[in-house]
Amino acid sequence: MVIVKRFWVALVLLALIGVSFTAATISVSPAHAAACFSSFTNKTTADGLGDIVVNGVYAVGSNVYAATNGGLSISTDGGATFTNKTTTNGLGNNVVHGVYAAGSTVYAATDGGLSISADGGATFANKTTRDGLGSNNVLGVYAAGSAVYAATFDGLSISTNGGATFTNKTTVDGLGNNVAHGVYAAGSTVYAATDGGLSISADGGATFANKTTADGLGNNVVRGVYAAGSTVYAATNGGLSISADGGATFANKTTADGLGNNVVRGVYAAGSTVHAATNGGLSNSADCPSSATASSASSGTPGIFLAVNPALVGTSVTGAPIYCGAEGIQPNSAYTLSVQSVTNSALTRTVLDRGTVNSQGNLDERVWLGALNPGSYKIVMTGIHASGSQLVLTNYITVDATGSIGSVSAESQQPFLN
Structure with missing residues (x-):
């Protein structure tokens, strides 16, 4: 990674x-x-x-x-x-x-x-x-x-x-x-x-x-x-x-x-x-990806964003880029980016990246996925709104038997991280 x-x-x-x-x-x-x-x-x-x-x-x-x-x-x-x-x-x-x-x-x-x-x-x-x-x-x-x-x-x-x-x-x-x-x-x-x-x-x-x-x-x-x-x-x-x-x-x-x-x-x-x-x-x-903001307190910016390009369908999951970031959220607050198997819930969640946003509440980075077994996975980005509310965005991807990305969902907001 x-x-x-x-x-x-x-x-x-x-x-x-x-x-x-x-x-x-x-x-x-x-x-x-x-x-x-x-x-x-x-x-x-x-x-x-x-x-x-x-x-x-x-x-x-x-x-x-x-x-x-x-x-x-x-x-x-x-x-x-x-x-x-x-x-x-x-x-x-x-x-x-x-x-x-x-x-x-x-x-x-x-x-x-x-x-x-x-x-x-x-x-x-x-x-x-x-x-x-x-x-x-x-x-x-x-x-x-x-x-x-x-x-x-x-x-x-x-x-x-x-x-x-x-x-x-x-x-x-x-x-x-x-x-x-x-x-x-x-x-x-x-x-x-x-x-x-x-x-x-x-x-x-x-x-x-x-x-x-x-x-x-x-x-x-x-x-x-x-x-x-x-x-x-x-x-x-x-x-x-x-x-x-x-x-x-x-x-x-x-x-x-x-x-x-x-x-x-x-x-x-x-x-x-x-x-x-x-x-x-x-x-x-x-230009930010679609679904660029997520907030339980606000439907617009400030917020966090998460994107997996649907154009990656058919390409190897190994090395596939994930884009995540934040704009105007709580300064110096913590964020995490993780991946977890949906097919096999017994597998533990793998943290791809964690850290803190800058003093303006901004973050902008890219993380590459490693090899994943065939199945369905959720990719989750979390952050903290300026009001203190938790922000969560989720992407779902599937990996086929050849190790290629089979599908990519749009980002969705959820109230908490399982």
Whole structure:
């Protein structure tokens, strides 16, 4: 089970952009805009960044990694201060385009290769074309287990042994273009953002099918990609293109929908919140899921929300995301997120996440389910209303014999947790 604090990560992303920007918002209610973004503190070289030009950022827990034009800057105190890593520490080049981390392993996409650290970023070993990379100009990186994906200037390079060696994929394998700006993977599905379209593989990167403007992309130059379930987001030179059918077709969002600029350089999504890095600023959507509030004292906001995307039906329950949060409930109050078998009531309730909301009574995060046996399950989110009343929302899902989600119910309110 993995938890992403998406509200905090969004703040960090904004805080690390060392240039002026305007924030555009897609379909955000005033209440939600206020709840999602309040104020920001900008970090610069005075705080330890290698350069004020920050090309990418990743955060997990209190560790923040900033890919800059002057090195990889690492914070262990939530972004308050940074220590900068350079070629002296083993980086292939001080220009770092992207970064990813998993545990103590840190991956830095540099202009001189893919630099990998096994000690939290203290030292790096650099991988180059000698190790199978398509190019030493690495523009993006992603890793999942022993699989490492490097988006390079001359192909998508894939490692199945933790980055020791790579096999390079090109247009011969179905990529839209050999210039790969970004990469994301979920299970055996691999997404490559290229100069010639969004290339999608269903076989772990062996072969790719390419999506272009003919499939609804805003532009064939795709600079970034992210996916959650069957929803795929492509950052293009002509807008943010969103697919609800696994990448088969796309609907494009532009400045007419609130984007700061139609040139979108990166995208990240968590639940109903989408962050698009554009040439005109960081554009954020913050639409809440349906049934977003629950309260025994109030039928509207403030309240809690819980969502399991019905589009996940037919996909594996393992790794399926659950989105939960709160707005304006009792400050610093406790919340829980749990799953319990309905089919076998003898099984104990498993707590997926618990903690406290912030001092404004807000919470916004995503939790991934683990493997579940076939049967019916209820997913329960609890919180405390500002009045002191308990809030409870429940989703029901079924898991079939193959381990896939068979059905998802709408959220329902109940007066107590069994």
